[in-house]
Amino acid sequence: MNRGNAKKPVSDIRYMTMTAMLSAVAYVLMMLEFSIPIMPPFIKMDLSELPALIGSFSMGPVSGVVICLIKNLLHLPLSTTGGVGELSNFILGALFVAPAGILYRIKKGRKYAFIGSMIGAVIMSLVSVASNYFIVYPFYTAFMPMKEIINAYQIIYPKADTLLKCLVIFNMPFTFVKGLLNVLITFLIYKHISPIIKGTQSK
Numbered sequence: 001m002n003r004g005n006a007k008k009p010v011s012d013i014r015y016m017t018m019t020a021m022l023s024a025v026a027y028v029l030m031m032l033e034f035s036i037p038i039m040p041p042f043i044k045m046d047l048s049e050l051p052a053l054i055g056s057f058s059m060g061p062v063s064g065v066v067i068c069l070i071k072n073l074l075h076l077p078l079s080t081t082g083g084v085g086e087l088s089n090f091i092l093g094a095l096f097v098a099p100a101g102i103l104y105r106i107k108k109g110r111k112y113a114f115i116g117s118m119i120g121a122v123i124m125s126l127v128s129v130a131s132n133y134f135i136v137y138p139f140y141t142a143f144m145p146m147k148e149i150i151n152a153y154q155i156i157y158p159k160a161d162t163l164l165k166c167l168v169i170f171n172m173p174f175t176f177v178k179g180l181l182n183v184l185i186t187f188l189i190y191k192h193i194s195p196i197i198k199g200t201q202s203k
Contacts, residue, residue, distance in 0.1 A: 018197045019063050022051035023070035030071055030089075031078075039174060040152035042140075048089075049182045052097045054190060057113060058197045061101030068093035084139040088131045096124040096179055114183070121179030128175040129167045137163060 030048035035041055048071055056064025072086040072093075079086055103116030140149060146163065153166040160166045 014199050015059055015063065018059060019055060019066055020070075022055045022063075022197075023067045023074070026051040026067055026071035027074040030075055036174070038156060039170060040149075040156070042152065043171070043174065045174075045178060047178075047182055047185065049093050049096055049179070050185055052093055053100060053117065053182055053186050054193065054197070056097040056101030057104050057186070057190060058194045060105060061098045064097035064101050065094045068097065081136070081139055084136055088136050091131060092124045092128055092175065095127055096120040096182075099123060110187070114187070117179070117183040117186070121176055121183065124179055125172045125176035129164075129172050132167050132171055133163060 026048045029050060030046050033044035033046040036043070036045050039045075049068070052064045052067040052071075055067045068090050072090045075086055076083055097120060099120040100113065100116035103119070104113045106112075137146075137149065150161065150163060150166060153160040153170060157169060160169050
């Protein structure tokens with residue numbers, strides 16, 4: 001057996017281990033959600049895409065998407081939306097981290113990592129409108145009338161008088177800012193933790 005083949009299983013084990021660890025961190029961050037004063041109280045901020053973005057850069061876009069999937073599967077037993085919220089979260093998270101990881105794999109460097117992240121953040125924010133309009137909010141109306149949902153937005157901005165307006169005015173920029181926060185933190189810490197994830201730290 002040549003030396004290159006001997007190293008591959010170790011690489012695979014590290015890949016699976018790091019993906020699992022980042023998924024666990026993402027799950028914990030998903031639990032640490034918090035409210036934003038300028039948003040209705042039922043909309044929460046969390047930074048659970050951060051480990052997925054790091055995984056997408058360090059191990060490839062598939063790893064980033066898998067981290068998004070695992071964190072939502074772990075959260076399913078605690079779901080208050082019958083899995084609808086988790087499905088939406090997975091779709092949006094995957095659309096965020098995959099473009100970043102794909103472009104970074106094609107073109108290395110901070111510039112392309114940033115461009116890929118911005119593309120992902122824009123896609124995530126745009127798709128969030130359709131995801132909330134067709135998937136999430138129809139489920140919420142089983143527990144909270146649409147009028148009350150819209151009223152919660154109108155308390156903040158009275159002209160938001162339809163669900164679509166609410167989503168475009170509030171949810172879309174909120175989702176984009178959420179993506180930006182994940183990108184900012186990733187760029188601050190990635191250089192320090194990527195050698196640990198890749199197993200290239202100096203001994």
